[in-house]
Amino acid sequence: MAHNGDPEPPRAMPDAIKLLVAGGFGAGKTTFVGSVSEIDPLSTEETITTASIGTDDLTGVGDKRTTTVALDFGRITLDAEYILYLFGTPGQDRFWFMWNELSEGAFGAVVLADTRRLEDCFPSLDFFERRGVPFIVAVNEFEDAYRYEPEEVRAALDLGPEVPIVTCDARDPRSATLVLVTLTRHLISAASASV
Ligand SMILES: Nc1nc2c(ncn2[C@@H]2O[C@H](COP(=O)(O)OP(=O)(O)OP(=O)(O)O)[C@@H](O)[C@H]2O)c(=O)[nH]1
Ligand SMILES: [Mg+2]
Numbered sequence: 001m002a003h004n005g006d007p008e009p010p011r012a013m014p015d016a017i018k019l020l021v022a023g024g025f026g027a028g029k030t031t032f033v034g035s036v037s038e039i040d041p042l043s044t045e046e047t048i049t050t051a052s053i054g055t056d057d058l059t060g061v062g063d064k065r066t067t068t069v070a071l072d073f074g075r076i077t078l079d080a081e082y083i084l085y086l087f088g089t090p091g092q093d094r095f096w097f098m099w100n101e102l103s104e105g106a107f108g109a110v111v112l113a114d115t116r117r118l119e120d121c122f123p124s125l126d127f128f129e130r131r132g133v134p135f136i137v138a139v140n141e142f143e144d145a146y147r148y149e150p151e152e153v154r155a156a157l158d159l160g161p162e163v164p165i166v167t168c169d170a171r172d173p174r175s176a177t178l179v180l181v182t183l184t185r186h187l188i189s190a191a192s193a194s195v
Contacts, residue, residue: 014083018105019183021072022128023112024120025091026064028140028170030072032112033088035176037074043088044070067092071102076180084180089124099127108187109135110179112170115145118156125157134190136164138179 021029034041045066072088087102089095103109111124121137128135139153148156150165159165164186168175 014077014079014081016083016085017107018085018087019180020103020106020109020133021086021088021112022109022121022124022135023089023091023140024114024117024124025067026117027091027112027114027120029088029091029112030068032110032138032140032168032170032176032179033072033074033086035171035173036076036180037086038077039075042071042073044068044072044090069095070098091120093123096123103127103131103133106133108183108190109133110183111135111137113137113139113153113157114142115139115148115153116142118153121157125159134187136166136179136183136186138170138182139165139167140170141167 021032023029030041030043030045034043046069048065048067068088068090070090072086074086074088076084076086078084087106089102090098109124109128111121111128113121125135125137127133137153137157137159139148139150141147150167153159153165154161154163164182166179166182168179170176
Protein backbone atom coordinates (compact mmCIF):
# COMPACT_ATOMS: atom_id res chain seq x y z
CA MET A 1 0.00 0.00 0.00
CA ALA A 2 1.18 3.51 -0.73
CA HIS A 3 1.02 5.89 2.24
CA ASN A 4 -2.14 7.57 0.88
CA GLY A 5 -3.94 4.22 0.98
CA ASP A 6 -3.86 3.62 -2.78
CA PRO A 7 -2.42 0.33 -3.97
CA GLU A 8 1.19 0.57 -5.18
CA PRO A 9 1.39 0.79 -8.97
CA PRO A 10 2.56 -2.52 -10.39
CA ARG A 11 6.33 -2.55 -10.71
CA ALA A 12 7.34 -2.72 -14.36
CA MET A 13 9.15 -5.88 -15.36
CA PRO A 14 12.78 -5.23 -16.19
CA ASP A 15 13.59 -5.07 -19.89
CA ALA A 16 15.38 -8.10 -21.22
CA ILE A 17 18.47 -7.47 -23.32
CA LYS A 18 19.59 -10.49 -25.26
CA LEU A 19 23.26 -10.83 -26.13
CA LEU A 20 25.06 -13.64 -27.92
CA VAL A 21 28.47 -15.15 -27.28
CA ALA A 22 29.72 -16.75 -30.47
CA GLY A 23 32.99 -17.87 -32.02
CA GLY A 24 34.67 -21.01 -33.24
CA PHE A 25 34.80 -24.47 -31.71
CA GLY A 26 36.56 -24.37 -28.34
CA ALA A 27 37.10 -20.57 -28.29
CA GLY A 28 35.78 -20.39 -24.71
CA LYS A 29 32.08 -19.49 -25.14
CA THR A 30 30.74 -21.80 -22.43
CA THR A 31 33.53 -20.68 -20.09
CA PHE A 32 32.72 -17.01 -20.77
CA VAL A 33 28.99 -17.37 -20.05
CA GLY A 34 29.76 -19.32 -16.87
CA SER A 35 32.18 -16.62 -15.67
CA VAL A 36 29.75 -13.74 -15.88
CA SER A 37 26.39 -15.35 -15.14
CA GLU A 38 24.82 -14.68 -11.75
CA ILE A 39 22.85 -17.91 -11.98
CA ASP A 40 24.33 -21.33 -12.51
CA PRO A 41 24.58 -21.24 -16.27
CA LEU A 42 22.49 -23.66 -18.19
CA SER A 43 24.74 -25.42 -20.58
CA THR A 44 24.17 -28.31 -22.89
CA GLU A 45 27.54 -29.98 -22.85
CA GLU A 46 28.02 -33.44 -24.30
CA THR A 47 31.11 -35.54 -24.18
CA ILE A 48 33.05 -35.47 -27.40
CA THR A 49 32.87 -39.05 -28.56
CA THR A 50 34.68 -40.91 -31.23
CA ALA A 51 31.66 -40.04 -33.40
CA SER A 52 33.14 -36.55 -33.62
CA ILE A 53 36.32 -37.82 -35.15
CA GLY A 54 36.21 -37.17 -38.84
CA THR A 55 33.01 -35.09 -38.44
CA ASP A 56 34.32 -32.22 -36.34
CA ASP A 57 37.65 -30.50 -36.67
CA LEU A 58 39.30 -31.43 -33.38
CA THR A 59 42.74 -30.08 -34.19
CA GLY A 60 44.08 -27.47 -31.80
CA VAL A 61 41.60 -28.01 -28.99
CA GLY A 62 44.00 -30.06 -26.90
CA ASP A 63 42.36 -32.24 -24.30
CA LYS A 64 38.89 -30.73 -24.62
CA ARG A 65 36.40 -33.39 -23.49
CA THR A 66 32.99 -31.78 -24.00
CA THR A 67 31.27 -29.56 -26.52
CA THR A 68 28.10 -27.45 -26.53
CA VAL A 69 25.34 -29.15 -28.51
CA ALA A 70 22.57 -26.54 -28.22
CA LEU A 71 23.34 -23.41 -26.23
CA ASP A 72 24.70 -21.85 -23.05
CA PHE A 73 22.42 -19.60 -21.08
CA GLY A 74 23.30 -17.09 -18.39
CA ARG A 75 21.79 -14.00 -16.77
CA ILE A 76 23.08 -10.72 -15.35
CA THR A 77 20.76 -8.31 -13.55
CA LEU A 78 22.02 -4.80 -14.24
CA ASP A 79 19.45 -2.92 -12.17
CA ALA A 80 15.69 -2.77 -11.61
CA GLU A 81 15.24 -1.82 -15.25
CA TYR A 82 17.51 -4.10 -17.24
CA ILE A 83 18.47 -7.75 -17.27
CA LEU A 84 21.04 -9.17 -19.67
CA TYR A 85 20.40 -12.62 -21.03
CA LEU A 86 23.46 -14.25 -22.48
CA PHE A 87 23.22 -17.00 -25.06
CA GLY A 88 26.35 -18.91 -25.99
CA THR A 89 26.20 -20.60 -29.37
CA PRO A 90 27.40 -24.10 -30.18
CA GLY A 91 30.79 -24.04 -31.87
CA GLN A 92 30.64 -27.02 -34.15
CA ASP A 93 29.44 -26.70 -37.74
CA ARG A 94 26.85 -29.44 -37.39
CA PHE A 95 24.85 -27.32 -34.92
CA TRP A 96 24.46 -24.34 -37.26
CA PHE A 97 20.70 -24.89 -37.37
CA MET A 98 20.52 -23.48 -33.81
CA TRP A 99 21.88 -20.10 -34.83
CA ASN A 100 18.81 -18.58 -36.50
CA GLU A 101 16.68 -19.19 -33.45
CA LEU A 102 19.37 -18.12 -30.98
CA SER A 103 19.99 -14.86 -32.80
CA GLU A 104 16.31 -13.86 -32.96
CA GLY A 105 15.92 -10.53 -31.14
CA ALA A 106 19.58 -10.27 -30.16
CA PHE A 107 20.86 -6.74 -29.47
CA GLY A 108 24.50 -7.59 -30.07
CA ALA A 109 27.19 -10.22 -29.92
CA VAL A 110 30.65 -11.00 -28.62
CA VAL A 111 32.69 -13.04 -31.09
CA LEU A 112 35.35 -14.90 -29.12
CA ALA A 113 38.53 -15.51 -31.07
CA ASP A 114 41.31 -17.97 -30.38
CA THR A 115 44.39 -16.71 -32.22
CA ARG A 116 45.61 -20.30 -32.71
CA ARG A 117 42.54 -20.87 -34.91
CA LEU A 118 41.58 -17.36 -35.91
CA GLU A 119 39.85 -18.44 -39.11
CA ASP A 120 37.27 -20.34 -37.02
CA CYS A 121 35.48 -17.11 -36.17
CA PHE A 122 34.83 -16.15 -39.82
CA PRO A 123 31.42 -17.91 -39.92
CA SER A 124 30.29 -15.97 -36.81
CA LEU A 125 31.50 -12.65 -38.27
CA ASP A 126 29.74 -13.38 -41.59
CA PHE A 127 26.54 -14.35 -39.82
CA PHE A 128 26.34 -11.14 -37.75
CA GLU A 129 27.42 -8.90 -40.63
CA ARG A 130 24.72 -10.33 -42.88
CA ARG A 131 22.04 -9.95 -40.22
CA GLY A 132 23.15 -6.47 -39.15
CA VAL A 133 23.74 -7.56 -35.53
CA PRO A 134 26.40 -5.27 -34.00
CA PHE A 135 29.33 -7.22 -32.57
CA ILE A 136 32.74 -6.86 -30.99
CA VAL A 137 35.66 -9.29 -31.13
CA ALA A 138 37.20 -10.52 -27.87
CA VAL A 139 40.49 -12.40 -28.22
CA ASN A 140 40.50 -15.11 -25.54
CA GLU A 141 44.16 -15.34 -24.60
CA PHE A 142 45.16 -18.96 -24.12
CA GLU A 143 48.56 -19.35 -22.44
CA ASP A 144 50.25 -21.05 -25.37
CA ALA A 145 48.88 -18.68 -28.02
CA TYR A 146 51.01 -15.97 -29.59
CA ARG A 147 49.93 -12.50 -28.39
CA TYR A 148 48.79 -10.48 -31.38
CA GLU A 149 48.06 -6.78 -31.21
CA PRO A 150 44.37 -5.95 -31.70
CA GLU A 151 45.23 -4.16 -34.96
CA GLU A 152 46.91 -7.32 -36.28
CA VAL A 153 43.73 -9.25 -35.46
CA ARG A 154 41.67 -6.54 -37.20
CA ALA A 155 43.76 -6.90 -40.36
CA ALA A 156 43.66 -10.71 -40.26
CA LEU A 157 39.86 -10.72 -39.86
CA ASP A 158 39.41 -7.86 -42.34
CA LEU A 159 37.30 -5.87 -39.88
CA GLY A 160 36.46 -2.22 -40.26
CA PRO A 161 37.70 0.43 -37.80
CA GLU A 162 34.28 0.62 -36.12
CA VAL A 163 34.47 -2.90 -34.64
CA PRO A 164 36.01 -2.86 -31.15
CA ILE A 165 38.64 -5.56 -30.52
CA VAL A 166 39.61 -6.42 -26.95
CA THR A 167 41.58 -9.16 -25.24
CA CYS A 168 40.22 -11.23 -22.36
CA ASP A 169 40.54 -14.28 -20.19
CA ALA A 170 37.15 -15.97 -20.43
CA ARG A 171 37.75 -17.74 -17.11
CA ASP A 172 38.04 -14.46 -15.21
CA PRO A 173 34.69 -12.84 -14.29
CA ARG A 174 36.21 -9.34 -14.20
CA SER A 175 37.80 -9.73 -17.59
CA ALA A 176 34.66 -11.22 -19.15
CA THR A 177 32.53 -8.44 -17.61
CA LEU A 178 34.80 -5.80 -19.18
CA VAL A 179 34.11 -7.42 -22.55
CA LEU A 180 30.37 -6.97 -21.95
CA VAL A 181 30.95 -3.34 -20.95
CA THR A 182 32.78 -2.81 -24.27
CA LEU A 183 29.92 -4.46 -26.15
CA THR A 184 27.35 -2.31 -24.34
CA ARG A 185 29.26 0.89 -25.20
CA HIS A 186 29.48 -0.25 -28.81
CA LEU A 187 25.72 -0.92 -28.92
CA ILE A 188 24.98 2.53 -27.51
CA SER A 189 27.22 4.23 -30.06
CA ALA A 190 25.84 2.07 -32.91
CA ALA A 191 22.28 2.97 -31.82
CA SER A 192 23.01 6.70 -31.57
CA ALA A 193 24.76 6.67 -34.97
CA SER A 194 21.67 5.15 -36.59
CA VAL A 195 19.14 7.78 -35.34
N1 LIG B 1 43.91 -21.40 -20.79
C1 LIG B 1 42.67 -21.04 -21.03
N2 LIG B 1 41.77 -21.99 -21.20
C2 LIG B 1 40.51 -21.63 -21.45
C3 LIG B 1 40.11 -20.28 -21.54
N3 LIG B 1 38.80 -20.22 -21.85
C4 LIG B 1 38.40 -21.51 -21.95
N4 LIG B 1 39.42 -22.35 -21.69
C5 LIG B 1 39.39 -23.81 -21.75
O1 LIG B 1 39.23 -24.15 -23.12
C6 LIG B 1 38.36 -25.25 -23.27
C7 LIG B 1 37.22 -24.89 -24.18
O2 LIG B 1 36.37 -23.99 -23.54
P1 LIG B 1 34.80 -23.96 -23.78
O3 LIG B 1 34.32 -22.84 -22.92
O4 LIG B 1 34.19 -25.30 -23.64
O5 LIG B 1 34.74 -23.54 -25.31
P2 LIG B 1 33.45 -23.40 -26.23
O6 LIG B 1 33.76 -22.28 -27.15
O7 LIG B 1 32.23 -23.32 -25.43
O8 LIG B 1 33.49 -24.77 -27.02
P3 LIG B 1 32.34 -25.42 -27.98
O9 LIG B 1 31.03 -25.22 -27.32
O10 LIG B 1 32.71 -26.86 -28.10
O11 LIG B 1 32.49 -24.72 -29.29
C8 LIG B 1 37.93 -25.66 -21.86
O12 LIG B 1 38.75 -26.73 -21.47
C9 LIG B 1 38.19 -24.40 -21.04
O13 LIG B 1 38.50 -24.71 -19.70
C10 LIG B 1 41.12 -19.28 -21.33
O14 LIG B 1 40.86 -18.08 -21.36
N5 LIG B 1 42.39 -19.72 -21.08
MG1 LIG C 1 30.57 -24.38 -25.53
